[in-house]
Amino acid sequence: MSKDLITTPSEELVLNSRGYHLLKKLGEGSYAKVYLTDFKNPKDPDKVMQLACKVIDTSKAPKDFVKKFLPRELDILVKLNHPHIVHIQNIFQRRNKYFIFMRFAENGDLLEFIVKKGAVSEAQSRVWLRQICLAVQYMHEMEIAHRDLKCENALITNNYNLKLADFGFSRFVIDASGKRVTSETYCGSLSYAAPEILRGIPYHGKIADIWSIGVILYIMLNKAMPFDDGNIKKLYEQQTNKRWRFRAKVADSLSEQVKKLTGHCLEPDVTKRWKIEQILTSDWIAMDPRLLELNAAEKAAIKDKAERKKKKEKKIKEKETKTEVEEEYKGLNKQRIKHLKHEKNSHQVAMDKKTKLAVEYLTLWKEDKTNWKFKSLRESFLIYNSCNPVLLPDDYFDLTLEYLCSIKGVLRNKVVEVAKKVKEGDVSLQRAKLILEKFTE
Numbered sequence: 001m002s003k004d005l006i007t008t009p010s011e012e013l014v015l016n017s018r019g020y021h022l023l024k025k026l027g028e029g030s031y032a033k034v035y036l037t038d039f040k041n042p043k044d045p046d047k048v049m050q051l052a053c054k055v056i057d058t059s060k061a062p063k064d065f066v067k068k069f070l071p072r073e074l075d076i077l078v079k080l081n082h083p084h085i086v087h088i089q090n091i092f093q094r095r096n097k098y099f100i101f102m103r104f105a106e107n108g109d110l111l112e113f114i115v116k117k118g119a120v121s122e123a124q125s126r127v128w129l130r131q132i133c134l135a136v137q138y139m140h141e142m143e144i145a146h147r148d149l150k151c152e153n154a155l156i157t158n159n160y161n162l163k164l165a166d167f168g169f170s171r172f173v174i175d176a177s178g179k180r181v182t183s184e185t186y187c188g189s190l191s192y193a194a195p196e197i198l199r200g201i202p203y204h205g206k207i208a209d210i211w212s213i214g215v216i217l218y219i220m221l222n223k224a225m226p227f228d229d230g231n232i233k234k235l236y237e238q239q240t241n242k243r244w245r246f247r248a249k250v251a252d253s254l255s256e257q258v259k260k261l262t263g264h265c266l267e268p269d270v271t272k273r274w275k276i277e278q279i280l281t282s283d284w285i286a287m288d289p290r291l292l293e294l295n296a297a298e299k300a301a302i303k304d305k306a307e308r309k310k311k312k313e314k315k316i317k318e319k320e321t322k323t324e325v326e327e328e329y330k331g332l333n334k335q336r337i338k339h340l341k342h343e344k345n346s347h348q349v350a351m352d353k354k355t356k357l358a359v360e361y362l363t364l365w366k367e368d369k370t371n372w373k374f375k376s377l378r379e380s381f382l383i384y385n386s387c388n389p390v391l392l393p394d395d396y397f398d399l400t401l402e403y404l405c406s407i408k409g410v411l412r413n414k415v416v417e418v419a420k421k422v423k424e425g426d427v428s429l430q431r432a433k434l435i436l437e438k439f440t441e
């Protein structure tokens with residue numbers, strides 16, 4: 001066992017029982033160490049798969065990392081599914097350690113690659129920058145900013161494809177109500193930080209990501225950093241005065257298109273800095289027309305994201321409808337009830353979506369009471385929730401109560417509640433009394 005492994009014998013036992021064998025350290029960041037790992041699926045032990053395992057020891061990390069950044073990273077990791085984002089195979093926690101198993105990138109990270117092999121050719125930089133940008137576009141469309149884009153976080157597979165990694169500083173840039181939020185925390189590495197971050201004012205994570213992409217592009221083409229980051233004040237001056245140039249060694253051989261694009265990304269004015277879509281459709285990317293098309297995996301990721309978004313929106317809508325119905329009921333005062341009752345009787349009031357559904361279910365039930373089986377309790381609750389004596393047509397209201405009464409056990413209390421609602425709503429005291437007597441007997 002290599003001595004740079006930080007697992008205890010009991011952790012090893014657990015890992016081994018699940019088929020994981022940590023082998024050697026691949027790299028390390030501020031609060032995590034990453035290990036090459038063999039994985040033998042206990043169900044198929046003949047097959048050995050190589051993975052990378054990021055081990056985060058929360059007992060050695062600062063509080064704000066454990067309380068704020070780590071939960072965000074874990075939450076975001078499970079939501080991402082893109083061919084240019086490192087695939088997460090499994091995550092588990094044991095005491096104070098988190099183990100994140102992910103695809104192993106055989107050719108290390110982009111910084112190691114550049115240090116070893118020198119500046120990246122313009123054609124290869126175009127392929128890689130496009131892959132980074134597609135991953136970032138995917139995240140930005142999900143309203144997530146990466147906030148730590150750098151060469152060390154772009155991993156290279158055995159086929160020389162790039163995969164974005166390390167979402168330790170990533171965050172959602174809209175809140176639960178859909179309002180855009182700015183960041184105030186200084187994140188990431190100084191060399192890749194946008195001037196607005198250095199200024200210490202609230203900044204937009206997505207816009208700052210583009211600056212970092214500009215720095216990555218510059219480093220790939222030059223095997224050098226665009227700015228001297230030895231002194232923050234100086235760095236800020238260089239950034240805001242656009243004091244950077246391509247190295248003499250490469251300047252003549254690089255296209256005008258790539259030089260312009262670098263400038264659009266390293267634009268100190270946030271209102272003028274390019275958006276991710278502009279990079280992906282830029283003249284420079286178009287110099288290789290194949291790169292303007294998405295491959296099958298890239299298209300599939302977009303489709304999958306759209307489907308998940310649709311599902312999420314549907315869920316939110318359903319929740320909203322439920323609350324609306326409940327609120328509507330709560331908000332009804334006697335006068336409004338009288339008014340609605342009058343409208344209903346004169347067939348003027350349109351049934352809301354939920355009530356309509358309840359009526360549909362009830363109709364089916366009415367037609368085939370003995371054989372009718374509800375798919376789940378959801379429908380039963382739907383009917384219960386729609387049992388608004390004011391909005392439901394009279395005959396269906398009676399039917400609802402009959403239905404609720406027919407379901408023994410689970411909904412019995414609900415029946416009583418409904419009957420009470422009738423009483424409170426003063427729909428018909430006479431009727432409510434009868435119902436109460438009938439259902440509580």
Ligand SMILES: Nc1ncnc2c1ncn2[C@@H]1O[C@H](COP(=O)(O)OP(=O)(O)OP(=O)(O)O)[C@@H](O)[C@H]1O
Pocket residue numbers: 026027028029030031032033034052054086102103104105106108109148152153155165166168
């Ligand atoms: N899937 C992987 N395959 C190969 N090497 C990897 C993999 N994931 C990470 N590494 C290596 O481990 C290093 C550290 O990983 P990572 O950036 O995720 O850790 P971190 O603690 O979050 O880093 P930082 O302090 O920069 O935020 C990477 O720069 C890379 O060299």
